[in-house]
Amino acid sequence: RDRRDRHRSKSRDGSRGDKSVTIQAPGDPLLDNESTRGDERDDNWGETTTVVTGTSEHSVSNEDLSRIAKDVDESAAPDCRRYLGPALSGALGLFAFLTPVAFLLLPQLLWRDDLDPCGTPCEGLYVSLAFKLLVLLIASWALFLRPPRAALPRVFVFRSLLMVLVFLFVASYWLFYGVRVLEPRERDYRGIVEYAASLVDALLFIQYLAIVLLEIRQIQPAFSVKVVRTTDGASKFYNVGHLSIQRAAVWILEQYYSDFPVYNPALLNLPKSILSKKMSGFKVYSLGEENSTNNSTGQSRAMIAAAARRRDNSHNEYYYEEAEMDRRVRKRKARLVVAVEEAFTHIKRLQAEDQKNPREVMDPREAAQAIFASMARAMQKYLRTTRQQPFHSMEGILQHLQFCISHDMTPKAFLERYLTPGPTVQYHKDNTAGRQWTLVSEEPVTSALREGVVFALKRLDFSLVVTARRIPFLQVREEFVDPKSHKFVMRLQSETSV
Amino acid sequence: MVSDTDETSFLLFQQRIEIHKLRQGENLILGFSIGGGIDQDPGQNPYSEDKSDKGIYVTRVSEGGPAEVAGLHTGDKIMQVNGWDMTMVTHDQARKRLTKKNEDVVRLLVTRTNLENVVRQSMQ
Numbered sequence: 001r002d003r004r005d006r007h008r009s010k011s012r013d014g015s016r017g018d019k020s021v022t023i024q025a026p027g028d029p030l031l032d033n034e035s036t037r038g039d040e041r042d043d044n045w046g047e048t049t050t051v052v053t054g055t056s057e058h059s060v061s062n063e064d065l066s067r068i069a070k071d072v073d074e075s076a077a078p079d080c081r082r083y084l085g086p087a088l089s090g091a092l093g094l095f096a097f098l099t100p101v102a103f104l105l106l107p108q109l110l111w112r113d114d115l116d117p118c119g120t121p122c123e124g125l126y127v128s129l130a131f132k133l134l135v136l137l138i139a140s141w142a143l144f145l146r147p148p149r150a151a152l153p154r155v156f157v158f159r160s161l162l163m164v165l166v167f168l169f170v171a172s173y174w175l176f177y178g179v180r181v182l183e184p185r186e187r188d189y190r191g192i193v194e195y196a197a198s199l200v201d202a203l204l205f206i207q208y209l210a211i212v213l214l215e216i217r218q219i220q221p222a223f224s225v226k227v228v229r230t231t232d233g234a235s236k237f238y239n240v241g242h243l244s245i246q247r248a249a250v251w252i253l254e255q256y257y258s259d260f261p262v263y264n265p266a267l268l269n270l271p272k273s274i275l276s277k278k279m280s281g282f283k284v285y286s287l288g289e290e291n292s293t294n295n296s297t298g299q300s301r302a303m304i305a306a307a308a309r310r311r312d313n314s315h316n317e318y319y320y321e322e323a324e325m326d327r328r329v330r331k332r333k334a335r336l337v338v339a340v341e342e343a344f345t346h347i348k349r350l351q352a353e354d355q356k357n358p359r360e361v362m363d364p365r366e367a368a369q370a371i372f373a374s375m376a377r378a379m380q381k382y383l384r385t386t387r388q389q390p391f392h393s394m395e396g397i398l399q400h401l402q403f404c405i406s407h408d409m410t411p412k413a414f415l416e417r418y419l420t421p422g423p424t425v426q427y428h429k430d431n432t433a434g435r436q437w438t439l440v441s442e443e444p445v446t447s448a449l450r451e452g453v454v455f456a457l458k459r460l461d462f463s464l465v466v467t468a469r470r471i472p473f474l475q476v477r478e479e480f481v482d483p484k485s486h487k488f489v490m491r492l493q494s495e496t497s498v
Numbered sequence: 499m500v501s502d503t504d505e506t507s508f509l510l511f512q513q514r515i516e517i518h519k520l521r522q523g524e525n526l527i528l529g530f531s532i533g534g535g536i537d538q539d540p541g542q543n544p545y546s547e548d549k550s551d552k553g554i555y556v557t558r559v560s561e562g563g564p565a566e567v568a569g570l571h572t573g574d575k576i577m578q579v580n581g582w583d584m585t586m587v588t589h590d591q592a593r594k595r596l597t598k599k600n601e602d603v604v605r606l607l608v609t610r611t612n613l614e615n616v617v618r619q620s621m622q
Contacts, residue, residue, distance in 0.1 A: 491539030494589050495557050497531040498596045 082151050089163055093140060096170045096203055100129065103177060103196040107189060110182075115189045125193045132200045139207055143215065150250040153439060154446045157244065158213045166206055173199050218243045223449050223468045227252055227260075231268055231462040234260050239471065245455055246445040252466060253437060253457065257425040263462055264421065266387035332382040333419065339378040340411045343371040349408065368402040383418065391427050392418065436460075512577065515606045517568045528596060528604065529563020530556050530570055535589030545573035547611055553577070554584045554592045556608075571610065578607035 107115060181192060218241035225248070228235040236259055240248055347367050362370065379397065383389040404414040417426070439445055440463075441455035451470040456463050519526040534543060536552045545555045556574045559566045576584045579595045587595070596604060 491542075492535075492537060492589070493533065493539050493542045494535075495531050495533045496589065496593045497558070497560075498528045498593060 082148060085156070085159075086148055089144070089159065092163055092166055093144065096166055097133070097136065097140075099170055099173065100133065100196040100200050100203075103181075103199065104129075104193060106182065107186070107192055111185050114185060114187050116187050118189045118193070122190055122193050125190075125197055129193070129197050129200055132197075132204060136200065136204060136207060139211075143211060149254070152246045152250070152445075154246060154444075156247075157446050162206070162210050162213065165209075166203075169202060169206065170199075217241065218247070222471055223451075224471050225252065225449075225466050225468045227256065228465050228467075229260065229263070229462055230465060231263065231265075236260065240449070240468075242448060244446050244448055245441055245443065245453065246439060248449055248468075249437075249439050249445075249455070249457055249466070252464070256464065258423045260423060261421040262391065262424045262427055264387060264391075265461060266390075329382075329385050332378070332385045336375070336378040336382040336418075337411070337415065339375040340415055343375045344411045344414075346371050346374075347405070364402045364406040365398075367405050368398050372398055372401060379418070388418065388421065512607055512609045513569070513574075515565075515568050515570050515608055517564050517570070517604050517606065519602055519604070520564045526597070526599065526602070527563070528565050529560045530565040530572075531558040532576070532589075532592055532596070533557040535592055536586055537588045546575070551575075552586075554587065554589075570606070570608065574608040574610050576606055576608050580605055 177195070180186065181195075186192065220241050221239035222241050223239070225238050225240055226235060227238065236255075238252065238255055240251060243251065347362075347370065350361060376394075380389070383392055400417060401414060436459070438458040439455060440458055443453065443455075445455075449468050451468065453468045454466065456465045517528055519528055532554050534540070534546075534552060534554045538552065540546065540552045541549050543549070543551065543555055545557070546553070554576045556565075556570055556572055556576065559570055559572050576592075578584060579592075580601065582595050584592055584595065
């Protein structure tokens with residue numbers, strides 16, 4: 001225990017030394033053990049004492065960094081190119097939809113008097129045509145008239161294939177119509193109506209093809225992909241169907257936003273006090289050798305080997321530091337839980353029978369503000385210990401408290417948001433601006449997923465590495481068990497004399 | 499009548515015992531009882547160290563019988579009978595191997611948990 005205390009005091013001294021030095025080079029990692037720079041924020045809530053912070057005008061605070069990151073995000077504003085593809089396909093769809101109607105109307109408008117009268121069979125065809133067009137319209141609305149999920153780097157192969165197919169179809173029908181019907185002023189109106197009906201049938205079949213290619217084919221799982229975040233190793237396995245690499249990337253990102261815990265850059269590094277001990281090795285000087293390029297790798301390897309052989313206790317430091325951190329977090333958490341529980345006992349919902357003794361009636365916002373003060377300090381200390389303070393502002397906490405109060409939640413339900421880091425989607429308020437991701441892949445991104453495909457989805461400060469494996473083929477055999485075959489006996493312990 | 503060949507091997511701590519069967523009326527008896535076998539419950543065996551051992555153990559040696567004279571003790575595990583392996587046999591197979599009517603002498607290879615100590619003591 002003495003050794004541990006000695007170690008701890010040694011590391012404390014080191015970090016305290018770091019905190020009191022004022023000048024920091026720009027671009028240095030700005031969060032060390034006890035990040036006191038959070039006190040620079042304007043909403044210095046809950047903290048009544050002033051703390052001397054170690055910053056000069058050359059340092060970059062955490063707030064500036066988050067502001068810069070937000071700027072980059074918002075620069076990906078919704079631009080017109082996002083809507084070009086859907087607009088094009090919408091125009092094509094509308095054109096295809098109105099074509100049969102045009103086929104029917106044009107003869108009536110242009111040469112009505114020459115047409116053969118067409119009685120009951122035509123009316124039957126009108127009815128079926130109308131219903132088929134209605135079905136086409138509803139299905140198109142349900143499936144295709146949706147806001148686009150993502151802007152992909154390359155053209156979406158299946159969709160463009162289908163658009164080309166529809167265009168060719170309708171164009172060829174118009175061609176035939178123009179040459180055979182409009183030119184000679186065809187008089188057989190029933191034939192024209194049947195022709196329009198066949199076009200509507202063909203459109204319905206193309207829509208069926210579109211549904212199968214775009215929606216249904218990828219439902220059956222075929223690949224198991226592993227997604228690993230490069231900064232902290234958070235990983236998950238998903239099952240996807242037959243998709244191209246870019247479509248699979250979009251699907252994976254949608255799962256990422258709700259499954260992975262939020263990326264917290266403050267939680268990543270070993271404390272500097274531990275790593276710095278390793279760095280203080282010996283320097284290697286090369287005396288006057290100009291062309292020592294082939295020696296340098298040998299030298300560095302020797303240095304690394306020597307450093308590894310040296311007996312160091314940094315693992316010890318790390319272990320005790322981790323234990324100390326755990327203890328600190330648990331203590332703060334206990335204080336927070338008690339404070340919140342106690343705060344929640346101060347208010348209760350207004351019941352009908354309380355009307356007789358009038359007390360001051362508050363709406364949820366005022367109630368939240370009334371009880372917030374008693375838990376604010378414990379909350380802030382806890383958030384700072386778990387490095388979560390960039391994600392929760394005072395206003396955010398008040399709003400959450402108001403939300404929980406109005407839904408009759410218990411203190412535990414209120415705290416659930418702060419005790420565990422939630423998925424990324426919980427922390428992003430506005431979802432209108434796009435999120436920029438870069439797809440890094442050695443193969444063309446429109447090629448289909450195969451066994452062993454690896455690609456990465458990069459963002460500014462971390463990336464997700466995705467590996468695909470095929471789901472194995474399953475041999476399922478049958479074994480019939482007769483229910484009457486379940487019989488049991490006691491085990492034997494015989495003794496025989498010989 | 500009965501001999502006591504005490505041939506020990508250092509590596510395996512096994513003992514070879516030769517029992518001459520005694521004729522009693524129509525039967526040839528050996529004078530001990532066996533328990534165990536691969537079809538029996540090994541957890542009930544009081545003599546085995548490893549309670550999943552399904553070998554044949556000597557559970558009782560009758561006083562003055564051929565087995566006792568030959569040097570068999572209770573708790574011995576019988577490894578071989580006349581060259582036949584007894585570590586993976588059923589109880590009935592073990593009984594049959596021991597009570598063959600055309601054999602007068604059975605040569606057993608047995609092992610005992612504290613045989614090592616006995617050997618050391620006898621060497622000093």
